[in-house]
Amino acid sequence: MKARTLFxxxxxxxxxxxxxxxxxxxxEKGGGSTGSASSGGGGTTLSLVAYSTPQxxxxxxxxxxxxxxxxxxxxxxxxxxxxGDQSRAVEAGLKADVVxxxxxxxxxxxxxxxxxxxxxxxxxxxxxxxxxxxxxxxRPGNPKNIRTWDDLxxxxxxxxxxxxxxxGAAKWNLLAAYGQASDGGKNPEAGLAYVxxxxxxxxxxxxxxxxxxxxxxxxxxxxxxxxxEYEAVTAQKKGEDVDYVVPDDSIRxxxxxxxxxxxxxxxxxxxxxxxxxxxxxxFASWGYRPVNEEVLEAHADQFPTxxxxxxxxxxxxxxxxxxxxxxxxxxxxxxxxxxxxxxxxE
Amino acid sequence: xxxxxxxxxxPAARSGALALGISxxxxxxxxxxxxxxxxxxxxDGGVGDFWDAVSSRQAVAxxxxxxxxxxxxxxxxxxxxxxxxxxxxxxxxxxKKVVNALIDLPFALPTIxxxxxxxxxYGPNSPLGIDVAFTQFAVLLALLFVTQPFVVRSVQPVLIExxxxxxxxxxxxxxxxxxxxxxxxxxxxxxAILSGAGLAFARAVGEFGSIVLISGNVPFDTQVSSVYIFKxxxxxxxIGAAAVSVVLxxxxxxxxxxxxxxxxxxxxxxx
Amino acid sequence: MTVSRPWQLTMRVLALAWLLxxxxxxxxxxxxxxxxxGIGAVWDSITTPAAISxxxxxxxxxxxxxxxxxxxxxxxxxxxxxxxxxxKWLMDTLIDLPFAISPVxxxxxxxxxxxxxxxxxxxxxxxxxxxxFSTPGIVLATVFVTLPFxxxxxxxxxxxxxxxxxxxxxxxxxxxxxxxxRITLPSIRWGIAYGVVLTTARAIGEFGAVxxxxxxxxxxxxxxxxxxxxxxxxxxxxxAYAASALLAAIALLTLLVMTTFNRRREEA
Numbered sequence: 036m037k038a039r040t041l042f043x044x045x046x047x048x049x050x051x052x053x054x055x056x057x058x059x060x061x062x063e064k065g066g067g068s069t070g071s072a073s074s075g076g077g078g079t080t081l082s083l084v085a086y087s088t089p090q091x092x093x094x095x096x097x098x099x100x101x102x103x104x105x106x107x108x109x110x111x112x113x114x115x116x117x118x119g120d121q122s123r124a125v126e127a128g129l130k131a132d133v134v135x136x137x138x139x140x141x142x143x144x145x146x147x148x149x150x151x152x153x154x155x156x157x158x159x160x161x162x163x164x165x166x167x168x169x170x171x172x173x174r175p176g177n178p179k180n181i182r183t184w185d186d187l188x189x190x191x192x193x194x195x196x197x198x199x200x201x202x203g204a205a206k207w208n209l210l211a212a213y214g215q216a217s218d219g220g221k222n223p224e225a226g227l228a229y230v231x232x233x234x235x236x237x238x239x240x241x242x243x244x245x246x247x248x249x250x251x252x253x254x255x256x257x258x259x260x261x262x263x264e265y266e267a268v269t270a271q272k273k274g275e276d277v278d279y280v281v282p283d284d285s286i287r288x289x290x291x292x293x294x295x296x297x298x299x300x301x302x303x304x305x306x307x308x309x310x311x312x313x314x315x316x317x318f319a320s321w322g323y324r325p326v327n328e329e330v331l332e333a334h335a336d337q338f339p340t341x342x343x344x345x346x347x348x349x350x351x352x353x354x355x356x357x358x359x360x361x362x363x364x365x366x367x368x369x370x371x372x373x374x375x376x377x378x379x380x381e
Numbered sequence: 382x383x384x385x386x387x388x389x390x391x392p393a394a395r396s397g398a399l400a401l402g403i404s405x406x407x408x409x410x411x412x413x414x415x416x417x418x419x420x421x422x423x424x425d426g427g428v429g430d431f432w433d434a435v436s437s438r439q440a441v442a443x444x445x446x447x448x449x450x451x452x453x454x455x456x457x458x459x460x461x462x463x464x465x466x467x468x469x470x471x472x473x474x475x476x477k478k479v480v481n482a483l484i485d486l487p488f489a490l491p492t493i494x495x496x497x498x499x500x501x502x503y504g505p506n507s508p509l510g511i512d513v514a515f516t517q518f519a520v521l522l523a524l525l526f527v528t529q530p531f532v533v534r535s536v537q538p539v540l541i542e543x544x545x546x547x548x549x550x551x552x553x554x555x556x557x558x559x560x561x562x563x564x565x566x567x568x569x570x571x572x573a574i575l576s577g578a579g580l581a582f583a584r585a586v587g588e589f590g591s592i593v594l595i596s597g598n599v600p601f602d603t604q605v606s607s608v609y610i611f612k613x614x615x616x617x618x619x620i621g622a623a624a625v626s627v628v629l630x631x632x633x634x635x636x637x638x639x640x641x642x643x644x645x646x647x648x649x650x651x652x
Numbered sequence: 653m654t655v656s657r658p659w660q661l662t663m664r665v666l667a668l669a670w671l672l673x674x675x676x677x678x679x680x681x682x683x684x685x686x687x688x689x690g691i692g693a694v695w696d697s698i699t700t701p702a703a704i705s706x707x708x709x710x711x712x713x714x715x716x717x718x719x720x721x722x723x724x725x726x727x728x729x730x731x732x733x734x735x736x737x738x739x740k741w742l743m744d745t746l747i748d749l750p751f752a753i754s755p756v757x758x759x760x761x762x763x764x765x766x767x768x769x770x771x772x773x774x775x776x777x778x779x780x781x782x783x784x785f786s787t788p789g790i791v792l793a794t795v796f797v798t799l800p801f802x803x804x805x806x807x808x809x810x811x812x813x814x815x816x817x818x819x820x821x822x823x824x825x826x827x828x829x830x831x832x833x834r835i836t837l838p839s840i841r842w843g844i845a846y847g848v849v850l851t852t853a854r855a856i857g858e859f860g861a862v863x864x865x866x867x868x869x870x871x872x873x874x875x876x877x878x879x880x881x882x883x884x885x886x887x888x889x890x891x892a893y894a895a896s897a898l899l900a901a902i903a904l905l906t907l908l909v910m911t912t913f914n915r916r917r918e919e920a
Binding site: 576 | 656659667670674676678679724728730731737741743744748749751752755756758760761765770771792796799800804805807809811840842843846850854859860876877880881884889892893899900904908
Binding site: 062087088112113116120124127129246273275 | 768887
């Protein structure tokens with residue numbers, strides 16, 4: 036008897052709950068209007084699939100967009116996650132109208148799959164939505180006075196940086212390290228020598244992602260964390276007790292954005308809005324360097340330009356870098372990691 | 382009324398065959414099918430690629446560490462889980478119901494929360510002054526936390542149902558507690574203990590989320606196979622990832638089969 | 653058997669000490685961190701639209717996984733403990749495998765089979781059924797990872813209890829069905845109870861496999877565990893803990909229901 040009623044109850048429950056939960060997607064206290072999941076009525080629904088960190092910014096941009104005449108009546112479905120995972124998901128069929136990733140190969144993957152047009156870079160800003168730079172996150176007050184890349188190699192300094200193979204976005208950190216030591220890519224040997232010393236002697240923990248590395252750092256491990264400038268600013272804004280230093284030499288981190296080939300008109304409108312001053316202001320408030328020149332000018336003191344700033348193109352572009360440095364079997368950094376690992380275990 | 386003697390075996394045999402049929406179909410669709418897809422994927426580059434992926438030094442090192450730490454987890458759980466089940470079923474103390482309720486929580490908590498908590502408790506900022514984070518021991522700790530409930534919950538229902546008459550008979554015949562436990566109770570519990578330990582081992586081998594924050598993931602040191610597989614996926618080496626997964630599964634199959642054979646041998650030996 | 657007093661106390665102390673270090677202290681810390689900002693903040697955290705969606709999705713998915721795996725778990729247990737056939741070791745192994753496979757690979761294997769470019773991709777697309785990046789995919793992943801529990805809880809109990817009563821019933825002319833309902837099922841109620849508890853806890857707490865197949869669309873395919881991860885990524889640790897506390901509460905409630913249910917049956 037008891038089992039029968041239990042089974043009946045379970046089946047009834049399951050049947051009732053087969054109705055999809057559609058209570059809205061805003062994660063703000065008191066609700067917001069980031070758009071609900073499947074409300075009826077007219078109007079388009081845009082699917083934004085992006086990497087994880089700019090969620091705080093889009094949570095503000097989207098309601099603003101919906102207040103504009105072009106954005107009125109446009110609903111949004113949003114999905115945020117690790118850049119590589121999101122890109123792979125879209126490739127595997129996750130519906131997306133606007134996509135944004137933190138490394139170009141994640142966009143290239145979609146171009147190869149025919150989901151994003153090959154000319155996505157033909158915008159006034161080369162397909163970028165914001166940029167950032169690799170910075171040093173340090174303890175409040177910077178007790179160990181870490182200001183330059185050479186400071187990282189001082190004896191006893193422990194450096195945190197996520198593993199570049201588990202987090203594609205973490206590659207920027209090592210590219211910055213490599214680039215500054217190799218004089219913008221001109222002297223690969225020097226660059227690799229620096230990275231080797233850094234990883235072997237100063238990196239003891241390899242977190243899976245930037246966010247986890249920051250958590251480990253805040254949890255008391257390490258003296259300095261390599262991270263993006265905007266991660267540090269966002270962390271501070273959210274109450275984390277950290278300081279950050281902009282080194283003299285660093286790499287420009289390129290964040291890209293594009294619409295998909297099957298996206299409705301409004302996707303392009305939204306993209307234009309994201310690149311316009313109001314939205315770029317919102318990005319700036321969270322630490323992202325705007326690509327809109329006026330807004331960047333207005334925030335010049337917040338975003339100092341490092342003397343030795345270089346880009347991924349200076350290093351030969353992603354294809355070259357991925358093959359030579361980051362190929363998991365034959366890449367130079369993979370080899371360094373292997374040797375470092377062997378040394379640790381003996 | 383149908384004949385009493387003749388159909389004695391038939392209803393049981395018929396429903397037995399039905400149970401077997403349904404089970405086979407179910408397992409084939411839900412388990413075999415996806416696993417087959419992984420195996421096929423791992424061979425997409427031919428046997429050469431498969432072999433290269435699984436014989437790489439990192440793969441082998443990760444596998445060895447994973448197996449060893451998971452075996453340790455299963456073994457420790459077998460002992461502590463049985464002890465816990467015994468105390469929860471046969472002992473009485475204030476707060477027992479609360480303790481019983483908390484046992485399943487490691488399952489219900491998202492692995493990131495487990496990782497965060499263990500890092501806070503046993504890492505650099507530990508209020509207890511214990512900093513074991515980013516060591517092999519930290520991996521064991523995380524695994525023990527998430528596999529807690531397996532053996533306990535496996536043994537509890539059996540212990541509840543165990544036939545006390547045999548125990549009482551043995552005692553009235555003069556057997557010591559020790560003999561009663563070893564000769565009568567333990568053999569009855571053994572299938573449940575092994576079942577739970579096997580599950581704990583399987584879970585430990587595949588565990589990812591709770592380890593990844595506290596282990597440090599250093600190759601050849603604290604990197605487990607699931608993290609290595611994740612690395613391969615994120616580095617656009619899906620065939621390699623599938624290959625290493627297949628090997629991990631094969632090794633798990635061997636160990637699990639070994640555990641069960643051990644149990645069968647032990648049970649036969651005692652009866 | 654009655655254990656001597658010193659032994660009983662020793663075991664109790666050992667068991668509790670172990671639990672303290674490995675379970676009670678971590679769980680206490682989680683609850684402490686959850687309620688540190690105050691009950692009001694926690695309530696706000698778990699009543700945002702995204703949290704409510706995530707809650708209902710988690711409940712829905714877990715309820716289906718529990719129902720399905722309970723029924724089929726008992727069937728498999730019967731086949732293993734009562735059946736007479738060769739190759740039981742194979743079924744035993746297959747049943748344990750869902751755990752041994754890393755959660756990320758579980759997700760990927762489902763995409764390989766049911767995804768748009770997968771084995772059944774085209775057929776499913778033609779039938780208009782979307783599995784991956786939709787609720788059915790999440791259900792599949794959850795069913796997969798929670799498959800072993802009920803069968804593993806029930807099989808040892810079935811073996812322990814033995815089939816004497818069942819055989820007696822058969823002799824007396826009871827049909828297979830009647831024997832099952834009246835004799836077998838009541839004897840395994842504690843196994844089922846704990847199996848359901850474990851399945852529920854594991855289903856609501858599943859993250860890795862669901863993360864890959866879900867698509868993480870907020871308000872639609874975001875479960876509570878995915879919400880926890882998202883809040884963590886957004887430096888909303890308090891919110892992450894609040895959602896975790898909700899999961900813990902669901903697990904505790906399940907245990908309460910299952911054990912109360914059983915005790916009442918016992919007293920009846």
